[in-house]
Amino acid sequence: MTPDIDALVAIDVHTHAEISAQGHASLPHDLLAASEKYFKAHGHRQPTIPEMAAYYRERRMAAVVFTVDAEHATGHPPIPNEEVAQACAEHADTLIPFASVDPWRGRAAARTARRLVEEHGVRGFKFHPSLQGFAPNDPLAYPLYEVIEELGVPALFHTGQTGIGAGVPGGGGIRLKYSDPMLVDDVAVDFPELRIILAHPSFPWQDEALAVATHKPHVHIDLSGWSPKYFPPQLVRYANSLLQDKVLFGSDYPVITPDRWLADFAELDVKPEVRRKILKDNAARLLGLVKD
Known part of the structure; x- marks a missing residue:
């Protein structure tokens, strides 16, 4: 089963599984608290994946x-990709699983990525270079990119600033x-x-992100992490x-x-x-939900 595209209002390409079914958080407490403060999201409840589906x-x-998966840099074990994939499979009418594999795992990361796609139905991969502690163009990640x-x-x-x-x-x-x-x-x-998807308005490198997406045919930009009312004017102009x-x-x-994002986007x-x-x-x- 896949989402019924005609019936959908929107596809949100950037959401986070922050807590496992066993209550294990995706980030160490100090980093999670800093993110909540940055986004003024104190006390926001961490939904389970079934709750996200609903x-x-x-x-x-x-x-x-x-x-x-930033275990190499943080020492904090990730929420298992298999759990994310299985929970999304149980709600395949509305959820689409991506995985995250720490590039520091080397060639084992590449084998893991292949298994997650072929055996668990994963549809893409998330990287957070600042949190994972690697430069995207470091050859250590290249076996992983090759498989993806x-x-x-x-x-x-x-890309850009992070809370x-x-x-x-x-x-x-x-x-x-x-x-x-x-x-x-x-x-x-x-x-x-x-x-490739460049996530977020890429402050302080917005013009660079627009240049890359314009120049490279397979590079896209997602608009997550900011209310649309704060988007840089050049981002709105290029998007339009x-x-x-x-x-x-x-x-x-x-x-x-x-809800907040769409209300501001409407303006x-x-x-x-x-x-x-x-x-x-x-x-x-x-x-790949419709034919190109």
Whole structure:
């Protein structure tokens, strides 16, 4: 079963599984607390994946769900990708599983990625270079990208500022430089058939992200992590014109809800035909939910 695209209001390509069925959090407490403070989301409840399914189903939306495997850099075990995939499979009418594999696992990461796609139905992979502590263009990740490219599924990279570690001494050890989209430009050159998503308005590298997405045919941008009323003007301009087929709706749920995001997006001066592309058509094509 896959989501009924015609019946959907939108496809949210950026949501987080923050807690496992056993109550294991996706991040260490100090980093999670910093993120909540950054997003002014104190006390927000961490929904389980079945609860996320009910939430999105009620809104007639589909959602891409993932966690982040940053165990090498943080020492914190991730939520198992297999658990995310299984829970999404139980709600396949509304949830789409992505996985996260720590690039520091080397060639074992590549084998894991193949198994997750072929045996568990994973539809893409999430990278958070700043949290995982690696530069996207570091050759250590190349065996992993090679497999993802071969399998034909997207790779989504966090770009720009992050609320994780914000305000913690030393940023919790998180280096913002790893989330410069120009580092992903190297990946797009070296893996020309890899489908790439640059996540978030990429402050302070917004122009760089627009340049990469304009120049490289398989690079897309998701709009998660910011309320649309704060989008840089050039991002709105490109989304409404040159990049109208390559920009995707994403919320960053649960720290930003799709309800808030969509209400603010409705206030933007976006062409009606482009609005539909951003909300679901571009994502449906990229995720292979419709024929390209």
